[in-house]
Amino acid sequence: MLGYIGPSNKRAQHRMPELPEVETTLRGIAPHVERQKVTAVRLYDRRLRWPVPSDLPDRLVGRIVDSVERRSKYLLFRLGQDTLIVHFGMTGSMRVYRRAPALRRHDHIDLEFGNGVVLRYHDPRRFGAMLWASGDAGNHPLLAALGPEPLAQAFDADHLFKATRTRSAAIKLALMDSHLVVGVGNIYANEALFRAGILPTRAAKRISRLRLGRLVDAVRHTLTDAIAKGGSTLRDYVDSEGRPGFFQNGYFVYGRAGEPCRACGRRIRGLRIGGRASYFCPHCQR
DNA sequence: AGTGCGGCCTGTCCGC
């Protein structure tokens, strides 16, 4: 029925920490913590995907955070030769506070800095991670085998073409394979494939170089749009309760099964690919 | 090498 907002649609409004969300978090926190000395580390709940190292306070306190970077969906806090690796999993988030607020359920870790700022990690589902890497973090098992960044030059039609020639699996799965390209999660894979006019189920190796080039562009546009929308809320990042309003209800296909395509009006279809919710327009995508 | 799937988690929503 027209106008019906189903459960999947409501879930779609819950924002997963995909690459744009991580990038926005990076931009929000970097100005507050870069070149600051860590004055305290409080571990409230070490249970994440892997246990948070209990010696993290010893390793961090007294050190200076030189910079914060993003690689894939990881945040990398650089302290001299060492790196604090942070991942948000499904529901993790980091917020900046001018001073430590009262603890809430699912608050895991505080990093406190010389300027008084408190960086708090919060993660209800505990799929996230906070790990320490001594020396070159690029050799860390989590980072060593990652493909190119989707917004970097190395991710182009040629790369995608070569990487998919032997792959008979659905293009959506290839797009979400971090060995091939990083940072394209389920939501943006659906959206980018719509923008490129490619069916998510199509065998990757059956897609021409030309169309893969369009997919590269679509991935870039989808991610940069989302980053731009997140960026507009950065002003309110500190001490703000709400999270940035990425995309809101603006998805083309994600979570919209049964609703009209924003381009042609036909009904968006939903199915599962590799166990993941997938959405497409049977008219606009081929 | 590529493929497919189970497992980890909790909040939310649905159906009975």
Next chain:
DNA sequence: TGCGGACAGGCCGCAC
């Protein structure tokens, strides 16, 4: 109205 179960999904680890 209460309760059980399905679902959401990033990413590892494993089997084939």
